Amino acid sequence: MGDVSFIAVDWGTTSFRLWALEADGTITAASDGPFGMANLKRSDFGSVLEDSIAKIGHGADVPVVICGMAGAAQGWCEAPYLQTPTPLHALGKGAVTVRGSTRDVRILPGVKQMSPANVMRGEETQIAGLLHHHPDFSGTVCLPGTHTKWVRVADQSIIDFETCMTGEQFAFFSKTSVLSHSMIVDGWSDTAFADAVAAALDDPTSVPRLLFAIRAEMLIGEQSGAEARARLSGLLIGQELVATRPFWDRGNVTLIGASKLCELYLHAFDQLGIAGQALDSEAMTVAGLVSAYQIQKETFHA
Amino acid sequence: MGDVSFIAVDWGTTSFRLWALEADGTITAASDGPFGMANLKRSDFGSVLEDSIAKIGHGADVPVVICGMAGAAQGWCEAPYLQTPTPLHALGKGAVTVRGSTRDVRILPGVKQMSPANVMRGEETQIAGLLHHHPDFSGTVCLPGTHTKWVRVADQSIIDFETCMTGEQFAFFSKTSVLSHSMIVDGWSDTAFADAVAAALDDPTSVPRLLFAIRAEMLIGEQSGAEARARLSGLLIGQELVATRPFWDRGNVTLIGASKLCELYLHAFDQLGIAGQALDSEAMTVAGLVSAYQIQKETFHA
Numbered sequence: 001m002g003d004v005s006f007i008a009v010d011w012g013t014t015s016f017r018l019w020a021l022e023a024d025g026t027i028t029a030a031s032d033g034p035f036g037m038a039n040l041k042r043s044d045f046g047s048v049l050e051d052s053i054a055k056i057g058h059g060a061d062v063p064v065v066i067c068g069m070a071g072a073a074q075g076w077c078e079a080p081y082l083q084t085p086t087p088l089h090a091l092g093k094g095a096v097t098v099r100g101s102t103r104d105v106r107i108l109p110g111v112k113q114m115s116p117a118n119v120m121r122g123e124e125t126q127i128a129g130l131l132h133h134h135p136d137f138s139g140t141v142c143l144p145g146t147h148t149k150w151v152r153v154a155d156q157s158i159i160d161f162e163t164c165m166t167g168e169q170f171a172f173f174s175k176t177s178v179l180s181h182s183m184i185v186d187g188w189s190d191t192a193f194a195d196a197v198a199a200a201l202d203d204p205t206s207v208p209r210l211l212f213a214i215r216a217e218m219l220i221g222e223q224s225g226a227e228a229r230a231r232l233s234g235l236l237i238g239q240e241l242v243a244t245r246p247f248w249d250r251g252n253v254t255l256i257g258a259s260k261l262c263e264l265y266l267h268a269f270d271q272l273g274i275a276g277q278a279l280d281s282e283a284m285t286v287a288g289l290v291s292a293y294q295i296q297k298e299t300f301h302a
Numbered sequence: 303m304g305d306v307s308f309i310a311v312d313w314g315t316t317s318f319r320l321w322a323l324e325a326d327g328t329i330t331a332a333s334d335g336p337f338g339m340a341n342l343k344r345s346d347f348g349s350v351l352e353d354s355i356a357k358i359g360h361g362a363d364v365p366v367v368i369c370g371m372a373g374a375a376q377g378w379c380e381a382p383y384l385q386t387p388t389p390l391h392a393l394g395k396g397a398v399t400v401r402g403s404t405r406d407v408r409i410l411p412g413v414k415q416m417s418p419a420n421v422m423r424g425e426e427t428q429i430a431g432l433l434h435h436h437p438d439f440s441g442t443v444c445l446p447g448t449h450t451k452w453v454r455v456a457d458q459s460i461i462d463f464e465t466c467m468t469g470e471q472f473a474f475f476s477k478t479s480v481l482s483h484s485m486i487v488d489g490w491s492d493t494a495f496a497d498a499v500a501a502a503l504d505d506p507t508s509v510p511r512l513l514f515a516i517r518a519e520m521l522i523g524e525q526s527g528a529e530a531r532a533r534l535s536g537l538l539i540g541q542e543l544v545a546t547r548p549f550w551d552r553g554n555v556t557l558i559g560a561s562k563l564c565e566l567y568l569h570a571f572d573q574l575g576i577a578g579q580a581l582d583s584e585a586m587t588v589a590g591l592v593s594a595y596q597i598q599k600e601t602f603h604a
Binding site for chain 2: 073081112113114116117118119147162163164165166168172176177178204205206207208209211212213215216217219220221239240242243244245
């Protein structure tokens with residue numbers, strides 16, 4: 001416990017994850033909870049952080065590096081966006097120190113792209129983590145999730161990126177919309193997924209009418225709930241792939257995300273002849289925070 | 303009050319509207335309330351209907367004709383779908399009489415299309431209303447709403463149709479999704495709407511990424527909330543128009559819907575050189591119920 005150099009935090013819209021780390025990046029303790037930005041007042045952030053650190057038993061002298069929505073305008077303390085093209089080593093330098101904290105707490109900035117307008121907070125740290133492990137990486141990174149990011153990386157920098165709200169749309173269609181009546185029970189069909197991806201790739205303009213057809217097939221056809229859920233996912237991911245073609249048309253994509261979701265993207269990539277490899281998002285987040293800490297280590301006060 | 307021939311009811315998923323009518327279709331009283339199918343148990347339908355009729359002061363001898371979701375499998379009493387191509391005069395004949403009611407209560411069927419699978423409940427009655435007023439009508443009808451229908455009508459029949467979930471998606475994106483933070487206040491911009499329709503028509507595959515751009519433009523650009531809302535609407539309607547091209551490419555569409563929504567579609571039609579005319583959905587619903595009643599009048603018992 002005496003070897004802990006700093007605390008790393010991934011502070012998102014709905015989730016909070018914390019790790020105690022040695023200088024070389026070894027994790028010695030971890031904690032998480034539903035303390036996302038959306039559930040907190042600005043004045044709550046400090047005590048949530050201190051309570052979580054106390055729970056894993058570390059004192060007031062350990063510095064903290066945070067990434068994610070805690071740095072948004074409506075978060076704890078705004079860490080202004082860096083603009084593309086963004087060298088990843090600039091994340092640590094662009095960090096904002098939280099005033100009024102006895103502990104040295106720094107929040108990493110997000111990244112913005114002026115035209116076409118786009119923003120990210122959190123994903124840039126995962127990409128810094130990828131470069132921490134593979135300093136010579138160059139190519140396209142896809143980070144599937146609530147708001148899936150497609151990012152071109154070269155020269156240790158984020159060159160440009162796009163966002164599709166595929167995860168948020170899947171949650172809406174499957175849990176809230178009229179389609180939710182067709183997928184009350186969990187379940188999956190690889191065939192239905194592949195067919196739907198193919199349909200969206202073949203004619204992406206048909207997706208708006210194929211969505212309601214999922215409901216109609218349930219009412220008058222033979223479709224199962226598992227097929228309905230897989231079909232919805234395939235239509236949305238297929239539609240996203242068509243929208244982001246310039247990012248993958250060189251044929252190789254590195255995925256950073258939850259393993260089950262990455263698997264779906266890998267299946268869709270197969271249909272397009274894209275080579276893909278998946279990396280764990282939590283590991284990349286921690287590596288990115290370690291990288292930001294190490295670059296700025298001399299400047300932290302304990 | 304003595305001249306009332308029957309009660310017409312439009313019983314939807316979230317709403318309930320009732321009219322007392324003379325034999326020629328003249329409305330003598332009306333009532334409505336939030337008694338949609340989604341808020342009711344099956345055993346509630348009868349008392350909701352009787353309470354509403356009592357409120358406008360009519361006795362147990364007046365027959366009732368209902369259209370909409372009350373006839374769905376999860377509604378009051380299932381009125382099985384008629385299959386396309388569907389002669390509109392068949393709606394009255396296909397009506398199902400509610401058992402156990404002292405009053406003669408009939409629910410009109412919806413319409414299903416086997417391939418591609420599709421269903422409607424309520425819109426078929428509005429189209430019957432259009433034919434009641436214009437018996438020789440032939441062409442495409444668009445009924446914008448939660449689930450927008452595009453319907454080809456010929457020979458007094460529904461030939462085929464498509465559905466886009468445009469209204470439900472607009473509600474999700476503007477009220478629940480991350481985009482909702484960009485449109486907290488109501489407001490509108492005709493220019494932003496027209497630009498977004500044009501962008502979706504020009505490259506429909508870009509819509510999945512242009513949606514999140516609405517949020518990004520708000521965070522780092524100059525876009526107003528009014529522009530954000532109009533842009534969302536334009537992207538979704540533009541995307542729907544591309545998906546339904548075979549329905550409007552002959553250049554003339556009759557709209558049945560809420561007047562403000564129809565106006566938006568008419569603006570988008572202008573951009574495509576489509577001639578359009580809008581009819582009020584409530585008037586068409588009543589006319590359709592009158593038509594179904596008149597065709598079957600001799601069979602009703604009072």
